[in-house]
Amino acid sequence: MEWIRLKARLLEAGSVRLSGEPIDRYVSRSAAGPSAGTSGSLFFSTGARRVRVCIDEASPIEVVHRGGGEADLFIDGERVRGRLEPAALHCPRQAYITVSASCIFHCRYCPVPGLPGRRKEIAGIARMVESVADRVDAIAITSGVASSIEEEEAYVLDVVKALLPFSLPIGVSIYPGPETPAWLHALGVAEVKFNIETATPALFSEMCPGLSWEAVWEALRQSVPLFGRGRVYSNVIVGLGETDEDLERVIEGLAGIGVIPILRPLTPAASLAGRPRPSADRMLRLYDIHERILRQAGLDPGRALTMCAACTGCDLVPGRDA
Template identity: 30%
Template sequence: MPASRLLTELQSLGMRLTDTDGAASRRGGAGPSDHKAIQLAGQTVMVPIHTASSHRSPFSASPPGEDGAVMLLRDGAPVGRISFPPQPRYYGLQTSDGVPYWKIALLHGTDVLATTVLQTCIRTADRRTACQFCAIGQSLAAGRTIAHKTPAQLAEVARAAVLLDGVRHMVLTTGTPNLVDRGAALLCESTHAIKAAVALPVQAQCEPPRDAAWYSRLRDAGVDSLGMHLEAATQAVRARIMPGKATVSVARYLDAFRDAVPVFGRGQVSTYLLAGLGDTAAEILALCETLVGIGVHPFVVPFVPISGTPLEAHAPPSPAFMRSVLAPLGRMLRDGHLLSTDVKAGCSRCGACSSQSAYERAAYESAA
């Protein structure tokens, strides 16, 4: 089975875990949640393990053999050897005031440091405006993070993660604190402090600020790449799934992308699209074609329902649906010369939450 097909099936269907070792899985919170990072076929992927569908998955992980090897099984038959990234060494440290480093920033995949600078959002308090898939408050309520990570804390943890664990880039996202800069000011302060402490490429992620001058301010603060995440491709699905965020329309995002790309460069602005929320494959690909034309890298990820959210029972997209999007998208990105490996930092560069990069590689290999 081609690696792209196997990875797509695994991320859509999830995996049942038995007695395995490795880094702890993630429950709740912003970013990839209810997942576990595994290494398979030379790639690190985030695989759902705490969702309802994953409990019915044909995929499972074997207990470690005598040599410590763990096999990925499909219906009980081995399909590949897997491993789990080890616990990061910086997780054992804490700040001078007693905050564990892992509460400030987490390791995503194997070499990406990620944090939600502000673990609250103006949209979450009211279900009429909250994104139905969002779990940003869960890890805060459970005491697994802190509400606001200061620039000094982020710089301290970033430096340790680079020195101790070889982290190669960092993602700074945030809950939306206001409807004006939408978190850009927080991201500027945070990035400036990190860059003063350690040479580390940084992606900042926020909704489009009202004033386009914030893109230059973010760049001048040291931000290498910018993520502005649409989540859904059509305005109808956005209004149904994320009613508050949908007030910033798809058209407004496209204008923001046109403002940001000249500042950061072609391919250094990206957007995250969740497949399986109701957009058709044709609608997702039509938007991606527009984005590629602007110079934005679209990162298409299978939707993973998170426990405790209104969409916890929502079915993830089928592997066939994901292939129908990712195969033509890989060719589209090849033709547009927008490789994920050229993105300096962020979700597109990491690629662990989607098998998209495998389709990018397949498209380039087929044209060689």
């Protein structure tokens, strides 16, 4: 099966069941995002391409671990040979760390506010990075909002300062305040990701009450002159009720200012637990639109150093999944 179609099918299904040899060292668990609080996930790779799927013993798709990371994927009557990649911290080759695994906001697709999350201490974060420093190429920092946007920003800035001695590219994705891009740039952060989350402002108001779509756009506009075209990213969730035309417009809008959109298929969770995942056919249609617009804008996710575009596990990524 062609890789991009295989990956789209896996993203549609969202999960696999496991058999074969013990697999614990290949299982990753999330403290933030839609998969927070689940039984874990794994990364299945063929060559330089990878996909991240959750573990669910009821899944119709099976991964058989043959030992030593070698694995076979059985899907739709086909067998695909590959390997399991161990996550350094959250994903392969990165120390991807959630600073505050709690949030005062209640975005409808996110389970984090309902989980007993905690904030990691800065010294503990530094120890986490040190423990994997010999097998990562980058550091990625994300966070909920534990008490206020301003307080979270200040804490994350202190986290970044503590991680500078590792001399690795650092990417940061938090909800931004007015000065967030400038302060992160002044510290030497390599890349930023501020998430507009939805394809339209009306959907944002519905999905993320209390937050500002325009404030995120303003942070993105400020970031491009600082970090450079192609070093600024924004997640856009697919499957919240938007049309393909809505997504094409927002991809064009982001690429037009030098921002690389990350199209993130919905993981049904929280108050959207009953929603369906986007179909493989829709993700493939959107991939073609996404790839065309990025190519026309001269933006290449294949150059990403950190965060989601460098990992590629959860999304179809032009320039990496072709």
